[in-house]
Structures are given as C-alpha cells and as structure tokens.
Amino acid sequence: MQAVLYICHGSRVKEGRDQAVAFVEKCKSDIPYPIQETCFLELAEPTIQQGIELCIQKGATDIAIIPVLLLAATHAKKDIPKEVDIAQTKFPEVVFQIGRPLGVHEKLISVISDRVRNTGIMVKAESTALLVGRGSSDPDIKRDMEQIAEMIKLKLPFNKVSVCYLAAANPTFEEGLEHAKTTNSQVFVIPYLLFTGILMREMEEEIRKLNQIHQEFVLTDYLGYHADLREVLRERIIEAIGIKA
Structure with missing residues (x-):
C-alpha cells in the first residue's frame, strides 16, 4: 500500500510548527492515498524515523518521502537520504521513493507576486527588492536563489532584485539591508x-527599527498557505511515486 510521508523542517516556534502541519493537512486532500503522515527534520516530533514507522504500522509497503522544503541543500541531499537508508535497513521489504523539494518553480514566483501585492503598497518604477533566503553552504542554493531573483525581476516591475541570506552564506541579511539603504528608494524585503x-520574527524586528530611521522598507509575508504552493507539492508527490525501485 502506498503512503506519503511529508517531512517539514521544524521550528522552535510553535506557531511555525503548527503552520507546517496545517498546510500539509490541506495538501492531503489533493492526494488520493489513504496513508499520509507528517514528520519533522529537527526541533519537533514525530521524527523521520517515527513517521516512517507510523506509515508501516498502518500497512504501507511503499513510502514516498516528500521534503516540504523550498530548495535542495544538505537536508534534502544528505540528511533525508541518510534517514531513509537507516529505515531501509530496518525495513528491507519496504520500497522508498524520495521526492524533490519544491525547488525553483514558476508557480512559487506567483506566490511571491501575491505576497508583494498583499502588502497593499504599489511597486514604483524605482522600487527595489531584497530576496532573503535561509542560507546554506551548498553552492546550489546561491545558484537557485539568483535564478529566483531573475524570475522575480521578469514578473514584477522592480528596478533591481538583490539576494541575501540569514545564515551560512553571503551577502548576509545585514549586508543586504546596508546595500539597500544606498538606493534611497522604496525597498520590498521578500522572505523566501x-x-x-525565529528567523521571520528577527526580520520583522529589524525592519521595524529601520523604518523608524530610514527610507521605506516593506516586508512582505512569508510564502505560507497558497493554492500554487499546494499545487507544486502535489507535482512533487506525483513525480516521486512515479520513481519506483
């Protein structure tokens, strides 16, 4: 019997964990498989191993491992496959299919477009955007983020779209903000x-302080609940289940 195991990142903030679970619950209705469970990479339970065991207890013989992650970095490339290898040793009769993260996708650019529009503030001809990623030492992340920035520039009327990172990569968020100040224009800060x-809350506080002393910074919402996000996740599930050993 086919199962789908959604792997969310995890957070120290309960609201973030609850949002991830609620989003997955909405996505489950898009998928016709009776066994669908949610687990976390870190900072929350159930763990990946607990999630796999729960699927098997419910009768799963095939498990699609679906990373509910934006981009492919260490978690998707190493951590998740390592956990699946452990489970495969314990349950050699089970077939595992590992899906891709959401990745670079045109529909995610549509989500960003909606988040910019939802601020209620019009993008001006001189407006710039600062795309803020979580960050990783994996060079593929920087490549993907630059590609996403180019896609935003094509879809939205920003004069310029720059990229910065909250951790483990340069330019840092602080450096990105310092550069944005030099533009003397309206700056849309887009959290990817x-x-x-915690990261989102830190960004909110920093932007609040900046707007007390400098030009207009507009912080958009995170991607969150969105029909296009659900559709991309559905695509990744269908794709994974078609890759059977």
Whole structure:
C-alpha cells in the first residue's frame, strides 16, 4: 500500500510548527492515498524515523518521502537520504521513493507576486527588492536563489532584485539591508521562507527599527498557505511515486 510521508523542517516556534502541519493537512486532500503522515527534520516530533514507522504500522509497503522544503541543500541531499537508508535497513521489504523539494518553480514566483501585492503598497518604477533566503553552504542554493531573483525581476516591475541570506552564506541579511539603504528608494524585503519562525520574527524586528530611521522598507509575508504552493507539492508527490525501485 502506498503512503506519503511529508517531512517539514521544524521550528522552535510553535506557531511555525503548527503552520507546517496545517498546510500539509490541506495538501492531503489533493492526494488520493489513504496513508499520509507528517514528520519533522529537527526541533519537533514525530521524527523521520517515527513517521516512517507510523506509515508501516498502518500497512504501507511503499513510502514516498516528500521534503516540504523550498530548495535542495544538505537536508534534502544528505540528511533525508541518510534517514531513509537507516529505515531501509530496518525495513528491507519496504520500497522508498524520495521526492524533490519544491525547488525553483514558476508557480512559487506567483506566490511571491501575491505576497508583494498583499502588502497593499504599489511597486514604483524605482522600487527595489531584497530576496532573503535561509542560507546554506551548498553552492546550489546561491545558484537557485539568483535564478529566483531573475524570475522575480521578469514578473514584477522592480528596478533591481538583490539576494541575501540569514545564515551560512553571503551577502548576509545585514549586508543586504546596508546595500539597500544606498538606493534611497522604496525597498520590498521578500522572505523566501515557507512559514513563520525565529528567523521571520528577527526580520520583522529589524525592519521595524529601520523604518523608524530610514527610507521605506516593506516586508512582505512569508510564502505560507497558497493554492500554487499546494499545487507544486502535489507535482512533487506525483513525480516521486512515479520513481519506483
């Protein structure tokens, strides 16, 4: 019997964990498989191993492992496959299919477009955007983020779209903000994050302080609940289940 195991990142912030679970619950209705469970990479339970065991207890013989992650970095390339290898040793009769993260996708650019529009503030001809990623030492992340920035520039009327990172990569968020100040223009700060958490709260506080002393910074919402996000996740599930050993 086919199962789908959604792997969310996890957060120290309960609201962020709850948002991830609620989003997955909505996505489950898009998928016709009776066994669908949610687990976390870190900072929350159930763990990946617990999620796999729960699927098997419910009768799963095939498990699609679906990373509810934006981009492919260490978690998707190493951590999740390592956990699946452990489970495969314990349950050699089970077939595992590992899906891709959401990745670079045109529909995610549509989500960003909606988040910019939802601020209620019009993008001006001189407006710039600062795309903020979580960050990783994996060079593929920087490549993907630059590609996403180019796609935003094509879809939205920003004069310029720059990229910075909250951790483990350069330019840092602080450096990105310092550069944005030099433009003396309206700056839309776009968090490339799925849900809220400590990083989002830190960004909110920093932008609040900046707007007390400098030009207009407009912080958009994180990607969060969105029909296009659900559709991309559905595509990844269908894709994974078609890759059977």
